[in-house]
Amino acid sequence: MTELTEAQLRRVAEAKTEHGSDRAAAKALGMPRDTFRYQIKRAAEKGFLGYKPVLPGFEVKETSVQRDAAGNTQKEWVKQHRESGPAFAMPEGQKLKELSAFVNGEGRIRHQWIKTKEDVTKSDLVAALTGVFERYKGRARVVPAPRRIERNLLSVYPIADPHIGMLSWKPQTGADYDLRIATRRLLDKAGEIVAKAPRSREALIANLGDWYHANDQRNVTPKSKHQLDVDGRWFKVLEAGVEVFVRIIDLALAKHELVEVVTIPGNHDPEAACALALALKMFYARNKRVTIAFPADIYYRRFGATLLGCAHGDKAPPARLAMAMAVDQRKAWGETAYHWLLYGHIHKDKLDTIGDVRVESFSTIADKDNHAAGGAWRSAQALQVITLDKKTGPDSRDFVNIPPPDMR
Known part of the structure; x- marks a missing residue:
């Protein structure tokens, strides 16, 4: 897929900010909703949507809150990273040669190193x-x-x-x-x-x-x-x-x-x-x-x-x-x-x-x-x-x- 330019990413980010929903933003830009969702995720990765949780294509990893004696929130920190991919499935016609995988607590793949060979x-x-x-x-x-x-x-x-x-x-x-x-x-x-x-x-x-x-x-x-x-x-x-x-x-x-x-x-x-x-x-x-x-x-x-x-x-x-x-x-x-x-x-x-x-x-x-x-x-x-x-x-x-x- 062709790499998106900064202008394209800024354009979808502005549409998202202006219209709110993916449906309305995609309609305003005249593009399919799936295309918009892909581009808005790339825009989030590049920081065009700021850093407020939770960005499209990301998931919350960790939150921290500082409160005063009365229990009022003073400061808040949120860590987020790219959302996990789907559960791993062996490609058709291949069999496993070597596999190393890092998964989250739900068993969803974060990173994986897979070597397959033809079955x-x-x-x-x-x-x-x-x-x-x-x-x-x-x-x-x-x-x-x-x-x-x-x-x-x-x-x-x-x-x-x-x-x-x-x-x-x-x-x-x-x-x-x-x-x-x-x-x-x-x-x-x-x-x-x-x-x-x-x-x-x-x-x-x-x-x-x-x-x-x-x-x-x-x-x-x-x-x-x-x-x-x-x-x-x-x-x-x-x-x-x-x-x-x-x-x-x-x-x-x-x-x-x-x-x-x-x-x-x-x-x-x-x-x-x-x-x-x-x-x-x-x-x-x-x-x-x-x-x-x-x-x-x-x-x-x-x-x-x-x-x-x-x-x-x-x-x-x-x-x-x-x-x-x-x-x-x-x-x-x-x-x-x-x-x-x-x-x-x-x-x-x-x-x-x-x-x-x-x-x-x-x-x-x-x-x-x-x-x-x-x-x-x-x-x-x-x-x-x-x-x-x-x-x-x-x-x-x-x-x-x-x-x-x-x-x-």
Whole structure:
């Protein structure tokens, strides 16, 4: 902005003295009120309004009063300085490198010394994912549709918290777990559970969150910033997670005519889960037998007499999830006899009944990390398939168990 001349500053100061209010002074000078306010603050800084409190653009710092014996004011001193600026906000696309700040008692900035640098994590992520997605686009191989199917059945494959990319060391946690173990175990057990499922016409693969152990290459939980033990570079983990999911979908396509995939963001992988869903959507872009659902925090699906929902479970307790289903799906709720909500997060099989809603959590295939081992969290490990009948609701259930570490 061009520096104001002394004549301009004197002019706005005289208008302020003559007209009193900013509105009247600005009108008399024929300038916008915001322009006048800016100029009158600069005039105050230069002393054109004298030194009586409180000048435009200034605030009182300190006052002192001298009184006589009768309590009458003899002298008065007022110290004022430029008003504090707004609360500091990090500029978009930057992250903090160094910061020193001097603030007043209300936490408002008086002076600050800030060094920022470009947040390359996001830009690197976008560039890397764009390359990965372009390579995947429309590359899904054609899997022949099964010839014999049960048209009135839907098989649901809940996959909770596999934490792909987690690193666990047996001497510390009781079992080794890394990228190779996670992907191999998940694919092996998925093959076994798909083989056990009936030939339902439809299948739902429900990733209930925390597919990935880490959300990005910083290797901390996004909200709490807990340090994570991670195996391998993050883009390597991201790609491995996409590839194993693709192979699981292909297994389901060989058994079921239509396959829907929902990916729920977890507390470990809120953005990575969205990247996973986008990669899968690109990969199966030309396959009409596969539907990749939008990666929302809560997902709903109606199948005949059953209304089901999916969530990760970190944002709401079971009772609130059941209530959300009733409110969000009023019409489907009233038209269905069976209500079922699936979630993960707690790494164990647990069933609550809220009214007539079955609110069910599922165990993980992952072994414990150091945090879980030290906190004495223990549970069985398994994959399940639950099959629904259009008329009678939940119809059958099969398990594939993972033996404890000392029995493998």
